[in-house]
Amino acid sequence: MKVGIIGAGRIGKVHAKNISMFVPEMEIKTIADPFANDATREFAAQCHIPNVSTDPADILNDPEIEAVLICSSTDTHSHFIIEAAKAKKHIFCEKPIDYDLNKVHEAINAAKEAGVKLQIGFCRRFDHNHRAVYDMVQSGKVGKVNIIKVSSRDPEPPPVSYVKVSGGIFYDMMIHDFDMVRFLAGSEVTEVSAYGSVLVDPGIGEAGDVDTAVVTLKFENGAIGIIDNSRKAVYGYDQRVEVFGSEGCAQDENDIPSTAVLSTADGTTYGTAYKVMWDRYTGAFVSEMKAFADAVINDTETPVTGEDGLYPVLMAAAATKSLKEGRPVKISEVE
Amino acid sequence: MKVGIIGAGRIGKVHAKNISMFVPEMEIKTIADPFANDATREFAAQCHIPNVSTDPADILNDPEIEAVLICSSTDTHSHFIIEAAKAKKHIFCEKPIDYDLNKVHEAINAAKEAGVKLQIGFCRRFDHNHRAVYDMVQSGKVGKVNIIKVSSRDPEPPPVSYVKVSGGIFYDMMIHDFDMVRFLAGSEVTEVSAYGSVLVDPGIGEAGDVDTAVVTLKFENGAIGIIDNSRKAVYGYDQRVEVFGSEGCAQDENDIPSTAVLSTADGTTYGTAYKVMWDRYTGAFVSEMKAFADAVINDTETPVTGEDGLYPVLMAAAATKSLKEGRPVKISEVE
Amino acid sequence: MKVGIIGAGRIGKVHAKNISMFVPEMEIKTIADPFANDATREFAAQCHIPNVSTDPADILNDPEIEAVLICSSTDTHSHFIIEAAKAKKHIFCEKPIDYDLNKVHEAINAAKEAGVKLQIGFCRRFDHNHRAVYDMVQSGKVGKVNIIKVSSRDPEPPPVSYVKVSGGIFYDMMIHDFDMVRFLAGSEVTEVSAYGSVLVDPGIGEAGDVDTAVVTLKFENGAIGIIDNSRKAVYGYDQRVEVFGSEGCAQDENDIPSTAVLSTADGTTYGTAYKVMWDRYTGAFVSEMKAFADAVINDTETPVTGEDGLYPVLMAAAATKSLKEGRPVKISEVE
Amino acid sequence: MKVGIIGAGRIGKVHAKNISMFVPEMEIKTIADPFANDATREFAAQCHIPNVSTDPADILNDPEIEAVLICSSTDTHSHFIIEAAKAKKHIFCEKPIDYDLNKVHEAINAAKEAGVKLQIGFCRRFDHNHRAVYDMVQSGKVGKVNIIKVSSRDPEPPPVSYVKVSGGIFYDMMIHDFDMVRFLAGSEVTEVSAYGSVLVDPGIGEAGDVDTAVVTLKFENGAIGIIDNSRKAVYGYDQRVEVFGSEGCAQDENDIPSTAVLSTADGTTYGTAYKVMWDRYTGAFVSEMKAFADAVINDTETPVTGEDGLYPVLMAAAATKSLKEGRPVKISEVE
Incomplete structure (x- = not known):
């Protein structure tokens, strides 16, 4: 199937490279970016992409192109989803769809009405370790799920300038974990309660955000979830999940680059953890793209639907409100 | 130093046996229990304890006895603390001092005014693994503490009849973890927020309690704590702590009886975890008693003071209120 | 740099695919195999290889091609090394060069005289875990090396028909480990002593080989090495190395596909180990090819030289003799 | 049952203390040592041992004493076994019985003829980890045993003065591992092949011994064993066993004092391993004594018989000969 990529920034390039190397089912015909230049063209050549354009319309109007990857800036996601839906193209869109719930709904509805596939880029669902935990849960080996814990810590905080436009830690960072707990729980979140502190960088506090956050979550089925986030773990990416249930407990250890150990006096x-996100989730990016190709080719539901894109935004909204108001907030309050 | 033990139930016997085997600094002169019988006398003989009595006064009035171990039922703890203080005897008292805060204060004050040592039986502080984590934190290797996590799950729920008189999961089970987070944090808790569910045994719900609980805690210094409890982990005792800070993360893995592993198709x-609490914390019980002996002999502060006995009760009160009212509760609200 | 691949069997295809995906420094111009057919041509197209030939001369005589990958059957390795050397092409050759020591020397000399690079395909040197152990040893963290241990066990024995022509377990399987101990030791082996048994498949014994073998090795510097091999580990590939020295011990744990663990009653x-060699050493195959490209492009010594190809063959010869004669055999006896 | 201890040195005291604390089935009536002094008497009092003597006859002639623990110097072991057998007392004797095979046989026969129990002090069989591996093997989970590996490394070499009278590394240190491989294998060793080097302390070489040794062993059933010893592991005691078989692989990880880990940049x-042998094998010493008491009380075979004391001496003799003569040596050559 022929695809087009809108947006040739960091994540657009990651997908382009991965597809050209690992996803023979897809052929990238065009990559479009308003700032496309010689470097973009060189990159495209390396990935065997024949066309580079500065106009997304060259993708949206191309009848040969079956699917679009939306890798542009967040504020354009919902717009391009709607445009792509109109053009009857299947859609892979980076997370989040939008921070504005109306736009999220509009985008999801557009895809639904057009009858096109929509997959949201929650790549961590495809991480080999988290997926193995998910499989254990799905197999029933954990029994009924009672407690879900997710630890997610980054090696370095982003620049304060970025924090200011990021929407805050819940929209920017914990949104991955909101998706992860839903994915693992097999039940919907009904309420969240957030604690947050500025412990890493005072500048983040001055920008109105927190850099350390803990959220507890109530699920419909009575299970309880816990997420902890820190913007800075000196030992590198620390990403672990744990699902505790009536028959057992499934968890993964943090992923590290090698199993070599040194015993001295x-x-x-063990060696340090990954320091670069792209190294940590290499395989996950490939797997999510293969999953998208599968869904389109076999006409099955995508593994991360538009609704899967909506709920984490609701949870982020509720967590933001909870932190601000110092009380638990129901999802129904922010819908 | 000569000591007396009030209460010859399960925990009284554990201390008696441990002292007779491992704590040569202490000599148990008398063990007193209203229900003392032939079996008690046989047990005492095995432990080289010369006197068995049905009257605690035989301990409290004995001028040779320097210290008293209060191992009687919870509702008598504060009474015996006050009596022992009057008798100018140093005091080791099982947790909790009482659920009634007035009685807790009265007992603590009595010991203070009498100038006697008071140590509360939070044995997990002396567990070799948790202690190693504590030492890492104290050494500064973790830096400034940002997040503290404690998982504490029991192999089997207690009978519902016990649950009814236990004071609830926060007073009966999580109280150990409330102590643990304070111990590890080096900062006082100012607020708690509790979630709870009945997921293990409906009878526990009918008795007005929960069997699965998650509490988040705010510390004075901005750190955030998380405790999760379940009354039933099919794989045995699961007790882990994690302290994440500016310079690193200290944590312990769950303790299991052997390091043997079997690889098959x-x-x-790995083997299963401990199923019996006394096996899990064998060394901890011995270490806490040695620490008490040290404090008395060297006239130093006990490692778990009366205040250390008070705060977890405050936290349990706040958690209970938080769960009931569905909102975060400040410690200052329950003092 | 433009390269040609002689041999389009399993390993030739692995290298072709890896180069096309991960080694942009190399461009495969031609792949040659006497049995090249439509399937070969289809495969070549997927890998963007323009030419498919049944005649290796199309590679050897092509002035544009700078380097040759010899992936043909073992009995043709030395012949193609000599031909490629004559044609002044750099050479990557799969292991072993040959079982006949004269041919090995002839091939190595041909490359030397022609002044072309020669790299032998001991891919395990490039495994991320073994390499991390090697780096620890090289960094001096282990101190002076005293004991080296290598465990190497395969998931399934090869068919007896293959065993008969394989040269035996020492030439076919342990040859990788002979290379590994030399790589890790930083010292040359002077003597080997072999024990072997038929414990997996009686048919292997009838074919005159063993399926379980243990070899101890003396190194020039006094260090002692141990290798154990089994043709069948029901739990999958088990490949571990350990280097014990005056300042510490570096070792790797067996590589498994995920860090997820399940605790039940x-x-x-942990999940099972890899069952397929290509999965176990995916990254290693890529890394060895990148290393070859680097050596050619930067005109540096290859990381696995012709001599590195020779010594494991000597060790296999000595081990074979040792097992047969029931005594330690010096390398000098088989040179 | 009443017992007497001959020898109040380090190991005699360990057993005395353990019995007094953990083995209520035994009551130590007398401890005898030619050098018994005030300190011995003080120690005996602490352990509730009523009699201290300088004459072993006070034990051997005491009709109340049922069993004797021989903890004297190695050269007196066989003598006291024979004397105790004559006196019809059950015998626990520290390893080794003797280095002189005639004396070993004489002692074993004396016990047999007298119909008394004889248990040899191979305490590692009772280590909780090694025992768990043994249990896995016995349960059949490993299937038919193919390869057995034992790593055994001490934190510090003994003084050269001790090395000179120790009988050499095979009799003094590896003898424990010779016992361990027999214990795990369930099959008898028929041949050993030894390599050794002086890599830790040149003084040990000057004393005619090696400090680093690797022995491979053939078992009757075709299994192959490997033992590696080093007199100095800077990271502390390193004691691991591995049993690889047709259905799986059982192994233990090295025992360390806590499970606490610290992640930093x-x-x-993990913390360091044990540096003191008595800490490493605390529980094992207790368990072996309980096992001896059980055998006497229930009139069952001791878990480490006289023959179990003999075979490791034969293996040590064969290993010594193998190292000296540079060839594999059959056990039948040294019997």
Whole structure:
């Protein structure tokens, strides 16, 4: 199937490279970016992409192109979803759809009405470790799910300038974990309660955000969830999930680049964790793209639907409100 | 130093046996229990305890006895603390001092005014793994503490009849974890927010309690704490702590009886965790008693003071209120 | 740089695919195989290889081609090394060069005299875990090396028909480990002593080989090495190395596909190990090819030289003799 | 049952203390040591041992004493076994019985003829981890045993003065591992092949011994064993066993004092291993004594018989000969 990529920034390039290397089912015909230049063209050549354009319309209007990957800036996501839906193209869109719930709904509805596939880029669902935990839960080995815990810590905080436009830690960082707990729980969140502190960088506090946050969540089925986030873990990416249930507990250990250990007079030491997100989730990016190709080719539901894109935004809204008002907030309050 | 033990139930016997085997600094002169019988006398003989009595006064009035171990039922703790203080005897008292805050204060004050040592039986502070994490934090290797997590799950729920008189999961079970987070944090808790569910045994719900609970905590210094409890982990005791800070993360893995692993066509399997609390914390019970002996002999502060006995009760009161009212509760509200 | 691949069997295809996906420094111009057919041509197209030939001369005589990958059957390796050397092409050759020591020397000399690079395909040197252990040793963190241990067990024995022509377990399987101990030791082996048994498949014994083998090795510097091999580990590939020295011990744990663990009433279980060699050493194949490209492009020594191809063959010869004669055999006896 | 202890040195005291604390089935009536002094008497009092003597006859001639623990110097072991057998007392004797095979046989026969129990002090069989591996093997989960590996490394070499009288590394250190491989294998060793080097302390070489040794072993059933020893592991005691078989692989990880780990910018570090043997095998010493008491009380075979004391000496003799003569040596050559 022929696809087009809108947006040739960091994530657009990651997908382009991965498709050209690992996803023979897809052929990228065009990559479009308003700032496309010689470097973009060189990159495209390396990935065997024949066309580079500065106009997304070259993708949306191309009858040969079956599916569109929306990798542009967040504020344009819902617009391009709607346009692509109109053009009857299947859609892979980076997360989040939007921070404005009306726009999220509009985009989802557009895809639905057009009858096109819509997959949202929650790549961590495709991480080999998290997926193995998910599979254990799905297999029933954990029994009825009672407690879900997600730890998610980044190696370095983003610049304060970025924090100011990011929508805050719940929309920018914990949104991945909101998706993860829903994915693992098999039940919908009804209420969230947030605590947050500025412990990493005072500048983040001055920008009106927190850099350390803990959210507890109530699920419809009575299960309780816990997410903790920190913008800075000196030892690198720390991403772990745990699902505790009536028959057992499934969890993954943090992923590290090698299993080599050194025992000396000072103890036994494993190497450090990943410091770069693209290294940590290499395989996950490939797997999500293969899953999208599968859904389109076999005409099945995408593994991360538009609704899966909506709920984490609702949870982020509720968490933001909870932190501000110092009380638990029901999802129904922010819908 | 000569000591007396009030209460010859399960925990009284554990301390008696441990002292007779491992704590040569202490000599148990008398064990007193209103229900003392032939079996008690046989047990005492095994432990080289010369006197068995049905009257605690035989301990409190004995001028040779320097210290008293209060191992009687919870409702008598504060009474015996006050009596022992009057008798100028140093006091080791099982947790909790009482559920009634007035009685807790009265008991603590009595010990203070009498100038006797008071140590509360939060044995998990002396567990070799949790202690190693504590030492890492104290050494500064973790830096400034940002997030503290405690998982604490029991192998089996207690009978519903016990649940009814236990004071609830926060007073009966999570109280250990309330102590643990304070111990690890080096900062006082100012607010707690509780979620709870009945997921293990409906009878526990009918008794007005929950069997699965998650509490988040705010510390004075901005750190955030998380505790999760379940009354039933099919794989045995699961007790882990994690302290995440500006310079690193200290955590312990769950303690299991052996390091042996078996790799077969089905995967690589470690043995199950401990199923019996006394096995899980064997060394901790001994260490806490040695620490008490040290404090008395060297006239130093006990490692778990009366205030250390008070705060977890406050936290349990706040958590209970939070769960009931569906909102975060400040410690200052329940003092 | 433009390269040609001689041999389009399993390993030739792995290299072709890896180069096309991960090694942009290399461009495969031609793949040659006497049995090249439509399927070969289809495969070549997928890998963007323009030419498919049944005649290796189309590679050897092509002035545009700078380097040759010899992926043909073992008995043709030395012949093609000599031909490629004559044609002044750099050479990557799959292991082993040959079982006949004269041919090995002839091939190595041909490359030397022609002044072309020669790299032998001991891919495990490039495995991320073994490499991390190697780096620890090289960094001096282990101190002076005293003991080296290599465990290497395959999921399934090869068919007896293959065993008969394989040269035996020492040439066919342990040859990788002979290379590994040399790589890790930083010292040359002077003597080997072999024990072997038929414990997996009696048919292997009838074919004159063993399926379980343990070899101890003396190194020039006094260090002692141990290798154990089994043709069948029901739990999958088990490949571990350990280097014990005066300052510490570096080792790697077996590589498994995920870090997810499941704790149930039966214990805590990790997933099974890899069952397919290509999955186990995916990254290693890519890394060795990148290393070859680097050596050619930057005109540096290849990381696995012709001599590195020779010594494991000597060790296999000595081990074979040792097993047969029931005594330690010096390398000098088989040179 | 009443017992007497001959020898009040380090190991005699360990057993005395353990019995007094953990083995209520035994009552130590007398401890005898030619050098018994005030300190011995003080120690005995602490352990509730009523009699201290300088004459072992006070034990051997005491009709109340049912069993004797021989904890004297190695050269007196066989003598006291024979004397105790004559006196019809059950015998626990520290390893080794003797280095002189005639004396070993004489002692074993004396016990047999007298119809008394004889247990040899191979305490590692009772280590909780090694025992768990043994249990896995016995349960059949490993299937038919193919390869057995034992790593055994000490934190510090003994003084050269001790090495000179120790009988050499095979008799003094590896003898524990010879016992362990027999214990795990369920099959008898028929041949050993030894390599050794002086890599830790040149003084040990000057004393005619090696400090680093690797022995491979053939078992009757075709299984192959590997033992590696080093006199110095800077990271502390390193004691691991591995049993690989047709259905799986059982192994234990090295025992360390806590499960606490610290993750910092430098990696994730476990604490160091045990540095003191008595700490490493605390529980094992208790368990072996309980097992002896059980055998006497229930009149069952001891878990480590006289023959179990003999075979490791034969293996040590064969290993010594193998190292000296540079060839594999059959056990039948040294019997």
